[in-house]
Amino acid sequence: MTKKLSILGSTGSIGKQTLEIIEEHPEKFKVVGLAVMQNIDELEMQIQKFQPKLVAVFDEEKAQILASRISANIKICSGIEGLIEVATHDKADLVLNAVVGSIGLLPTLEAIRSKKTVALANKETLVAAGELVMKECLKNNVKILPVDSEHSAIFQCLNGEKITDISKIILTASGGPFREWSYEEIQSATFKEALKHPNWDMGKKISIDSATLMNKGLEVIEAKWLFHVDVDKIEVTIHPQSIIHSMVELKDFSILAQLGIPDMKLPIQYALSYPERIKGEVRRLDFKKVNQLTFTEPDVKRFPCLALAYKAIEIGGTMPCVLNAANEILVDYYLKNRIGFYDIAEYITRIMEVHQSFPYSTTEELQMLEQWVRSWIVNELR
Ligand SMILES: NC(=O)C1=CN([C@@H]2O[C@H](COP(=O)(O)OP(=O)(O)OC[C@H]3O[C@@H](n4cnc5c(N)ncnc54)[C@H](OP(=O)(O)O)[C@@H]3O)[C@@H](O)[C@H]2O)C=CC1
Ligand SMILES: CC(=O)[C@@H](O)[C@H](O)COP(=O)(O)O
Numbered sequence: 075m076t077k078k079l080s081i082l083g084s085t086g087s088i089g090k091q092t093l094e095i096i097e098e099h100p101e102k103f104k105v106v107g108l109a110v111m112q113n114i115d116e117l118e119m120q121i122q123k124f125q126p127k128l129v130a131v132f133d134e135e136k137a138q139i140l141a142s143r144i145s146a147n148i149k150i151c152s153g154i155e156g157l158i159e160v161a162t163h164d165k166a167d168l169v170l171n172a173v174v175g176s177i178g179l180l181p182t183l184e185a186i187r188s189k190k191t192v193a194l195a196n197k198e199t200l201v202a203a204g205e206l207v208m209k210e211c212l213k214n215n216v217k218i219l220p221v222d223s224e225h226s227a228i229f230q231c232l233n234g235e236k237i238t239d240i241s242k243i244i245l246t247a248s249g250g251p252f253r254e255w256s257y258e259e260i261q262s263a264t265f266k267e268a269l270k271h272p273n274w275d276m277g278k279k280i281s282i283d284s285a286t287l288m289n290k291g292l293e294v295i296e297a298k299w300l301f302h303v304d305v306d307k308i309e310v311t312i313h314p315q316s317i318i319h320s321m322v323e324l325k326d327f328s329i330l331a332q333l334g335i336p337d338m339k340l341p342i343q344y345a346l347s348y349p350e351r352i353k354g355e356v357r358r359l360d361f362k363k364v365n366q367l368t369f370t371e372p373d374v375k376r377f378p379c380l381a382l383a384y385k386a387i388e389i390g391g392t393m394p395c396v397l398n399a400a401n402e403i404l405v406d407y408y409l410k411n412r413i414g415f416y417d418i419a420e421y422i423t424r425i426m427e428v429h430q431s432f433p434y435s436t437t438e439e440l441q442m443l444e445q446w447v448r449s450w451i452v453n454e455l456r
């Protein structure tokens with residue numbers, strides 16, 4: 075049977091690779107909805123090729139320009155309502171969420187409430203509101219299929235295992251572009267240097283997160299919610315080759331790992347085809363060409379963001395939402411050359427000292443908090 079898909083963030087790195095997989099398997103997958111922020115030129119080409127029934131452009135002006143360019147029988151919507159409409163399209167069997175940032179939270183929640191399976195790349199959703207999202211999954215008997223490479227690896231390792239048998243999750247981290255740089259060198263690193271990831275070609279925000287190791291911190295929080303594991307059982311190891319995508323140690327101390335060439339096509343494809351496996355244009359790992367697989371402890375002095383993420387989830391409540399919101403804003407400032415590399419960690423440290431975490435129960439509370447984070451940072455950096 076053909077699976078029908080809505081793709082949020084179709085013009086991004088994950089979104090485009092998803093469409094390439096769909097193009098390879100037209101008998102298996104069909105696109106019914108696409109959502110983007112503002113890139114209507116790319117979206118227009120995607121519309122011609124995939125003929126979705128519904129598209130959303132977050133930016134209202136751009137949505138209007140697109141409307142003047144394309145056929146009237148494709149519905150165009152905008153704003154957060156548009157994103158939600160695509161996420162809940164009645165024909166969609168699977169919603170792939172690959173937008174960047176916590177803007178992905180509401181469409182994820184609404185997709186779950188509409189009983190859609192969600193293939194989740196947008197890790198910020200689980201960092202900001204993991205507890206709420208997992209409760210909705212339970213209530214609606216809905217599955218989240220991880221797209222993030224480490225979480226896909228863990229998901230694949232756990233196939234057939236009991237979650238209660240997990241003794242430890244070992245998340246691998248490449249170490250990013252500054253793995254071997256001194257503190258002083260990193261201090262003056264430009265955003266262009268930070269964008270040069272050694273192993274993966276990704277969007278700007280996640281590339282900076284990988285350079286600060288905040289990406290791994292966000293992934294620790296993501297793993298806690300996806301696999302119902304306490305953070306003290308989640309370990310990070312620096313594995314510069316990015317061949318082992320993560321590991322699980324079970325209670326009998328058997329360690330399971332998933333390996334492959336660093337290529338997001340595999341985890342994306344697995345989330346699309348699950349529970350089946352399909353053969354696609356994924357690069358094959360030749361074992362004989364792997365010279366060495368190395369593992370070292372992360373250095374939280376040079377990469378304080380990792381420790382901040384552990385601290386935020388240990389405090390719990392609204393603290394991870396504050397960490398995430400502050401990080402999103404500060405990464406944007408860094409990309410605009412307005413702050414230095416270590417200012418990201420510095421301002422996150424300070425806002426976490428100011429914020430009194432509380433147990434939240436609604437997305438409105440989190441949205442108000444995000445607004446507070448933004449005004450706090452704007453004020454500090456004035
Ligand atoms: N890239 C990767 O290899 C990996 C990414 N991830 C995660 O996946 C997510 C996406 O990452 P990536 O693909 O790299 O990011 P990109 O920056 O490449 O793409 C982001 C996409 O989201 C869209 N978007 C942003 N804001 C909105 C909005 N308000 N409404 C609708 N669409 C929006 C963008 O549209 P537009 O083009 O119009 O701006 C674009 O299509 C992130 O959460 C990231 O952490 C996880 C693992 C690996
Ligand atoms: C491809 C993927 O899943 C990214 O999240 C990747 O893990 C980033 O690399 P780092 O290990 O450097 O964070």
Ligand SMILES: [Mn+2]
Nearest residue numbers: 222223224293
């Ligand atoms: Mn990852």
